[in-house]
Amino acid sequence: MSSLSRELVFLILQFLDEEKFKDTMHKLEQESGFYFNMKHFEEAVLAGNWDEVEKYLSGFTKVDDNRYSMKIFFEIRKQKYLEALDKKERAKAVDILVKDLKVFAAFNEDLFKEITHLLTLENFRSNPDIKTLFVDHSCSQPNGARVASPAPVMNVLPKQGVFSQLGPHAVGGVITPFQSQATVLSTPLAGWMANASNATPMQHPAVTVAPLGLAAPPNSAALLKRPVTPSSNPHTDYHSADSEHVLKRPRAMGLSEEAALSTSHLTVAYAGISRNQYNIDELPKNVAGTLCQGSTVTSMDFHPSQPTVLLVGTNVGDISVWELSCRERLVHRNFKVWDLSACSTLLQSALVKDPAISVNRVLWSPDGNQFGVAYSKHLIHTYSFSGREDLIQQLEIDAHIGGVNDIAFSRPNKQLCIVTCGDDKLIKVWDAVRGVIQYTYEGHEAPVYSICPHTKENIHFIFSTSLDGKIKAWLYDNEGSRVDYTAPRQWCTTMAYSSDGTRLFSCGSSKDGDSYIVEWNESEGSVKRTYLGFGKRSMGVIQFDTTKNRFLAAGDEFVIKFWDMDNTNLLTTADADGGLLASPRIRFNKLGSLLAVSTSDNCIKILANAEGYQLLRSLESRLYGASRSVSEAKVSTISPLGNVSAVPGSSVTVDRVASVPSIAGLTGDNRNIADVKPRVMDELLEKSKIWKLTEITEPSQCSSLHLPDNLIAVKVARLIYTNSGLSMLALASNAVHKLWKWPKTERNASGKATTSFSPQMWQPTSGILMTNEISDTNPEEAIHCFALSKNDSYVMSASGGKISLFNMMTFKTMTTFMPPPPVATFLAFHPQDNNVIAIGMDDSSIQIYNVRIDEMLRYLKQCFFKDNGQFGIIQSLRFVCIFLCLWGMDTWDKQVSKFLQIPPGQASTGTAETKVQFHQDQVHFLAVHESQIAIYDATKLECVKQWVPRDGLVTHATYSCDSQMIYAGFTDGSVGIFTPALRLRCRISPTVYLSSPSSNVYPVVVAAHPTEPNQFALGLTDGGVLVLEPLESEGKWGTAPPIENIAALARINLLGIRINRQDDRHSQTCIRISIFWEMQSSRLPEPARRRLAPMLS
Secondary structure: OOOOOHHHHHHHHHHHHHOOOHHHHHHHHHHHOOOOOHHHHHHHHHOOOHHHHHHHHHOOOOOOOOHHHHHHHHHHHHHHHHHHHHOOOHHHHHHHHHHHHHHHOOOOHHHHHHHHHHHHOOOHHHOHHHHHHHOOOOOOOOOOOOOOOOOOOOOOOOEOOEOOOOOOOEEOOEEOOOOOOOOOOOOOOHHHHHOHHHOOOOOOOOOOEOOOOOOOOOOOOOOOOOEOOOOOOOOOOOEOHHHHHHOOOOOOOOOOHHHOOOOOOOOHHHHOOOOOOOOHHHOOOEEEEEEEOOOOEEEEEEOOOOOOEEEEEEOOOOEEEEEOOOOEEEEEEOOOOOOHHHOOHHHHHHHHHOOOOOEEEEEEOOOOOEEEEEEOOOEEEEEEOOOOOOOEEEEEEEOOOOOEEEEEEEOHHHOOEEEEEEOOOOEEEEEOOOOOEEEEEOOOOOOEEEEEEEEEOOEEEEEEEEOOOEEEEEEOOOOOOOEEEEOHHHOEEEEEEOOOOOOEEEEEEOOOOOEEEEEEEOOOOEEEEEOOOOOOOOOOOOOEEEEOOOEEEEEEOOEEEEEEOOOOOEEEEEOOOOOEOOOOOEEEOOOOOEEEEEEOOOEEEEEEOHHHHHHHHHHHHHHHHHHHHHHHHOOOOOOOOOOOOOOOOOEEEOOOOOOOOOHHHHHOOOOOHHHOOHHHHHHHHHOOOOOOOEEEOOHHHEEEEEOOOOOOOOOEEEEEEOOOOOEEEEEEOOOEEEEEEOOOOOOOOOOOOOOOOOOEEOOOOOOOOOEOOEOOOOHHHOOEEEEEOOOOOEEEEEEEOOEEEEEOOOOOEEEEEOOOOOOEEEEEEOOOOOOEEEEEEOOOOEEEEEOOOOEEEEEEOOOOOOOOEOOEEOOOOOEEOOOOEEEEOOOOEEEEEOOOOOOOOOOOOOOOOEEEEEOOOOOEEEEEEOOEEEEEEOOOOEEEEEEOOOOOOEEEEEEOOOOOOEEEEEOOOOEEEEOOOOOEEEEEOHHHOOOOOOOOOOEEEEEEOOOOOOOEEEEEOOOOEEEEEEOOOOOOOOOOOOOOHHHHHHHHHHHHHHHHOOOOHHHHHHHHHHHHHHHHHOOOOHHHHHHHHHHHO
16 A cells, blocks of 8 residues: 555545445555544444444554553443443453453553453442543553643543443544553653653663653644544545654655646545645745855854844854844854853863864854853853844853753743753753753763753753764753663754744764654654655764744755655755855754855855845835935935033943844844744834833832831941842941841742742841941941851951951851951952952952951052942952952952043042942943943953933942843932943832832942842831832833934944945945934934934935
8 A cells, every 4th residue: 555645545535435435435544544534433433333443443553552542442442341241241241351451451450450340240330439430541551650631531422322431532523632641662751741750760771762752742633633624525534644643654745746636626525635735935045145254154043033133153163143134244253261260170271282162053042132152162151142232241151071062042940041961971951140050961871962952731851862872851850861762873963843842853964974854753752754865975964954844954965955844755955056065054044034054165155035035125125215215305414423422311332333233123022033924024124112211100010018127227338138039138327237038938938038928037036136346436427348158157247347257147246357447348258268258448458368267368459549449359350449450360460440430510429439240241340339320341441331310329239130130229219220231221219119208218229139130129218128029910120222312323423434435335235224223223303313314315
């Protein structure tokens, strides 16, 4: 039967149906396996013809094929057995029990004993002990975990002489899946997916015959997927070609060339059959442009929501971000180690021996706000990318010994994580915000080549593959792998799911150069189909990608090869006008309209289909449309803008020229790009989302909590969360510390700080208070400072007198030291040693002090400007003081210094403090003075951004834990929430937390939660402490604003100057596109737009 084409079988079935040869038709259906006749099957079930039911079903699946087949055969044979007992045919019942049902005893012995017990009963219907026999069963292995049923058990219509319940039945043309149970194979995976906590970890080396499936199919078509039932002829329906993968035996897929028949001549019963018609024009095969990268491309990835933004990594370690619409490189970074002192000695020695390093993988995060880079030696880097501004360094992690072969993002428990694998045979999971290791997976016996995180039925797991061809799967726990499987011929493999997450593919190359792409049957752990068309000896490891839930592509033999997912035969190829590598890197954008492919001359060719061309040209066409409208309006010209200076209430960009903005980033549209059709892109281009500052003026607009206080209420001088996030510590201006702890309750199991539950003010049973020594001066006028140890066990504190070290559990004073003068103004624990502290003094000196041995290690007297200043400490062990001095800790020599600039027209009081705090990237830092909030580049001490308040003064500001927001308090009682680029996104009025606002009550200090980015606390002048969070329905504080007017005007002006310096039309067009989008996305008033319009002509 295998020699007959699928189409020919359908024609024969059509003929038999028309001629009423029903028995022959059903026999052909059974033997060919091409079509499961649901109506015939249902009629046989309702008629109680169990022998025919089992015989017909056996043509499509066997008892031991999978857990679903086992279940349905058990229900059929159970029904035969019960009918024999009901008819008092005990001999027949015994025969059925011994021959048909005994096979299930190995999987549920108690159930088999219960069935056997029925032989001793006169009336088994009335026996209450066997009521479980008439419900759905689970025939799982002993100790095997069970999977929750994906669909409820349903009954068929009762019929005389037939029991009313058979468990699952054919309903509406679909076989409803059964209560799932573990497969008969040796290592069931479905069980651990649904009940991971009870799963037994696999010992290594493990048996390699386990199924690869991870869970029950997510829809109700577990056995027969998407049957086609033509409404015009309800008595016969045949399956579409893509339902083929659920049948027992591998079948020829797709439409064969010798039988590519039209459906027009078929009867209605067969006209609904899918013919897998595809249009090759849907594939991006035509060259739309070329990017000159300059070095060999090793990895590429398109932005998840901006379909023309491409991220590229190369063999010399550099990374680039390209805007394809005008073929402009937005960002380029050469490789460098950000902090060599924090790297392992192994990495340092490796770089000394061979400084060459390459990029193994680049990948965008799911939201596109950041991306990760995996390098060939130890390191991964993560960057944040807004689409408009320069890259911001986030994390540098010495992740693996040797190369980091792959990097991926995952979001288990709604927290973004980074997953990596490397030459050290390990897989690791990292916190994407702090870079802290969460899980380490061991078990591979060779370097781990790739990883593939995925989520199915709310179960998060990770596939990993190693160079010896082993495939393993892991949950986010420490229980070991749940799969140990060997890929065919032990090839070096990468794995990927289709866009909708329902189909799993892998691509690999063996040591001999043989390459494969296969689709996996997850439920059975077997190769479902192998795609044909690869060369005999591939050069290098084949790279592949999927698109539109329909096509596969791979680079092989100097061309790109395409397959339809439902057809193993090669669909077509594209040579991209020549010049490709033997095994080029390829990557589709999320729309499937563009395909990036690497070339032999260190370039990237962009292939496009019709939709891709429309996408790339839409910006230019709209530009010329806008230009024509401007010409008709006869607007006047303007002279170039002058230098931009700081304006009160505005954010100023210093020495910045923005690159071409991306489409989705400008519109603010965050829809999944896989669901956005090209016609929707027109909508995005036509509309610019109108942004409005979020004003919170009522208590009901956010969640707030005033902390209880039974001590004297005096002004809060300092406020901090403990590092665990479970408590909050305040230092009042009377030198007394106050500690609040959130209790662990049933509703707050973690015990973390929250506005939902009130904490308790904690004191030891002795009743003592942690009180600093004070000087002769008024405590209200003293400079207060404190610092917590990393384990929250000790607090170092001073209030104008000696420095005190307190035990946080007993409140006892451990020691006091360093009496004034000079007076301590700031304290910080060493990042790696709790015994070492850095102390900033009011005479502008810094002392590095070891508390345990009572010895000063270093004394820095480099600042000659005296002020009540403070300094910051970063992981690379460099310090910055009020005079903004930068020291290297190796020799303690001053590297660079710069005076803090006070904005014009702003007077600074003599007692004003200046605070600094480093960004998470350890490169930028926040400088806070009463006159301004500023962002500096720490390496050069250059001001990157500056924000000046209109009314009132800045009292304090701090980064959120992920450095993606800045919380600032003001003397008018308001609180501002800024983006990292100092753009105000939300403002909270004092009416939110004060019943009767007063000019004398305002936030003195702001503290950010250590793990919850949207939670912060305020310490007020009246002694109150307040915790604030956005409403649960909102989830965040306002929305990020578009670019401010002044910065937009400055960029447009600079772009206008660039136009005059360009001779070729293409370069001028790209610049005009940039100007057009600056005008579209910024909040420029209409007169300014009219003055700038001639630049588009």
